Amino acid sequence: MRPFFFTLVASISYGLLTAAEPLLSPYSLHEKRTSIPAGWSRSRRHEATSILPLRFALKQSNIEDIGSYLYDISHPNSPNYGNHWSAGEVASKFAPGDESVSAVRDWLVGSGIEAERIRVSPTKGWIQLNATVEEAEQLLRTEYHVYSHQTGQDHIACDAYHLPAHVQPHVDFVLPSVHFDAKLSRRSGVEGSAREVGQPGYGITPKTTGRVSTEVTELEQCDEYITPICLRTLYSLEYVPLATEKNSFAVVEYTPQAYLQSDLQLFAQNYSQDLIGKEPYMVSIDGGYAQTEYQGFDYNGESDLDLQYGMTLVTGKQQVTLYQAGDMVEGASFNNFLDAIDGSYCTFEGGDDYSQDSEYPDTEPGGYLGPQACGTVTPAYVISTSYGYDEADLTPFYAERQCAEYAKLGLMGITILYSSGDDGVAGNDDYCLNPNGTQTADGKIFNPSFPGTCPYVTSVGATQVNPNSTVFEPESACEQVIYSGGGFSNYFAMPEYQKEAVDYYLTTYPPQYPADIWNSTGMSRGFPDIAANGANYVVAIDGEFELVYGTSCSSPVSGAIFTMINDARLAVGKSPIGFINPTIYSSEFAGLFNDITTGTNPGCGTAGYNTAPGWDPVTGLGTPNFAKLVEKWLTLP
Structure with a gap:
């Protein structure tokens, strides 16, 4: 389809x-x-x-081979594993x-x-x-x-x-x-574009059930309240970083989304003492800044969540970078961010789309008057983004051009994580597709997300600690407030690295839905790749603690775990892990993730897909087990 x-x-x-x-x-x-x-x-x-x-x-030049080049340096059995390219080599190869x-x-x-x-x-x-x-x-x-x-x-x-x-x-x-060029969002005529990504309520955004009204005693209440100790226990993350000067981890935020330093310190006082007095290192892109003009969950919830948990899990020893993109007038798209971390992207395949991507200088009143950021930012080894579109929001050409850029970043040794979505098999805000390609609330066709469906990023779904269970029992797919985004792309073919895993799922646990409501060809990219907890997070927002839900939680947590794996490798003189998908899908890494076998991801009037042993289009390969993963990754070159 x-x-x-x-x-x-x-x-x-x-x-x-x-x-x-x-x-x-x-x-x-x-x-x-x-x-x-x-x-x-x-x-x-x-x-x-x-x-x-x-x-x-x-x-x-050579763009048709970009997947092969990336596979060659990312598969654990390749003699070139870890031999990442320089930015100059990448630009030269594909010019x-x-x-x-x-x-x-x-x-x-x-x-x-x-x-x-x-x-x-x-x-x-x-x-x-x-x-x-x-x-x-x-x-x-x-x-x-x-x-x-x-x-x-x-x-x-x-x-x-x-x-x-x-x-x-x-x-x-x-x-x-x-x-x-998706000049309109195609949602019942409502205007929108790729640069709307930071606006309240647009795209993938965390959800809240309101204020936490009781004192949290941490580990004993992880089925109701997720705090850092719950995550460290769930994912065996007991590690003190050793190579922080060599390592780097970043989260991306899009103005007007912004964190409050006072919230970070409130969280630190309760759950992360080594963050007291600390703040992220903020890199402004196209006039981005941590605005305080607008406050509330819709403006502070995402960034507060990402930084409080991302910074806590890598500990106060590791500097975390905040890439803040876009001014308050124009905002920014993913392309604007990518321009900043790779200058060759500014004109790649024709350059940015003026109808979708912000243009700087911004001459509107209050706009950023500086030049457009192109190659002005050094990319971190791990970059987590808790935002996303629906594939159908964008033209295939726009999505494919951006997807190729993620492959280029992978060649440079960068791990790119994106949230898979919070509405199960439906798109953002529970919109589903119609046969003519439009998206509506009463659509019936499954609506995959982007960039999670790009085969060159790692898409992260959501799990939960089940009610009345402990962190020592298996998690299930998240079915509280949100549902883990997952399914099969309508734009991208299945990458070689996941063919065996996806074929097994489709053969052994075939979805029982008509072929005209999902991509049943068996030849398309499946997502997510992995998952992490996405329910009941205790987050300091606007001076009080709230319960937060979403794959917005899962991505920075996973990013922190992979950052600590990078630390262990860098400490012994090895390269960062870079693009991880060919590695984690390989037979060498079988069983190193916590397999999730219960739960579904409803949407579009259906129960969605089922979880199953091995990979599934709800929780991917499962949740990370740091102890097992770091041990195995240390054996690689």
Whole structure:
């Protein structure tokens, strides 16, 4: 099942150019959209003299092999395990070749475009041309129309476009063209974009049942109140870091989400004495700062949670970095953050999407007037993000471009963790898909999250200590307030590293649902990869303690555990663990996670998927056992 609305075609002949035109190869269909997104309607042909900023995203060299390169340095049986690449090596390997630039430029010039009008980006990632609509239509053998949305917003697009056969291998896609680029969230016409990620109530956000009204006696009450001692006991995390100067751990927050130092200190006084007087090292990205203008759970709950537990579990000896992205006016998207930690990404495959990603300087009143952050931040070895979209919020091209960046970070030895979602098989806010690709509250089709479905990140689901149970008994999938996000991607193919595990699940415990409500092909990426507790966290928020739920809890906790594994390796002169998925799915690591075999993840009017022995699309491989994992990882090169 592919619920998105356009397809890539590269082999349908369009015909020869006329004899009066430059001698070029036959044109072929490059992309075609199969339908108009819900809420939009075609209103008129675009004016022939209007200017279009045409952008040709050039094919990246070797990008089709990026998964193989990453697998080679990430699988425990590979002789190259742990031989991570430098940022320069990554940029060089995937930069488009001179032949791609020449092919597109020569075609444009040969078609009558003056050479001085053609601009090539410094990294050769894209070619830009300001063309009239008439010129663009002739170049691409298409017609441009103005589309109107029911909200009153207009968009320029075509139904299909063509490229010369000799140019096609050098071009990923052209903008503007068939893409609507998720300019609207497609949720009953409500406006939104990728940069809405930090706004209260948008995307994956923690939930609360309110104030903790009793004194917590810790270990004996972990079925009702999760505190650091519960997590250390659940996951065998008894470890004092030794290589803190060499190690690094970061959490990412998106303005206006912000932590309060007073909350961190309140938590420290009760549960983490070695954090008294400590604060995270904050790195501002595109004007991000720990704002205090707006307070309350919706503004402070996420960041307070992430830092209080992430910092506590790595102890006060390990500096934790806070990447705070976006100003109060524009905010930021995941792409804006990725630009900052990898400068080559700023123009990768055509650069950021102006309709989705924030642009800086921000000239609006109160906006950040500095330059856009590109390669200004050194990435930490482990990066945890407790935010996320639905796959269907974004076009496949947008998601695939970002997914490739996570692979590049993995090549550099960085572990990327994302929450898998809090609504089971449904998308954020319990929205599910309809056959036309839209998302509504009454949709019936399972709605996977992103970036958790990207095969180059580690997706983290949620578990719980069962009521009236102890931390010494098995956990189950989280079924209190939230449900662990999980399922199968509609955009990404199944990676080789998880094929055996996912095939076993689908063969032995096949989901009993009609094939038209979930991706039943058996060939798509399954998620999550792992899980950690996501229920009943005691968190200091706005001067009092509240109970918090969500995979927002699970990701920073897992990040802290992997940071301590990195510490043990760095202390003996070994490399960080980097991209962990090929390792944790390997037979060498079988049984090193606490297998979760009870619970489901309801959504879309169903009970969701079932947990099962081994991997399942609710809790992945299970929860981490630090003692077993660190022992095994220390045996690797």
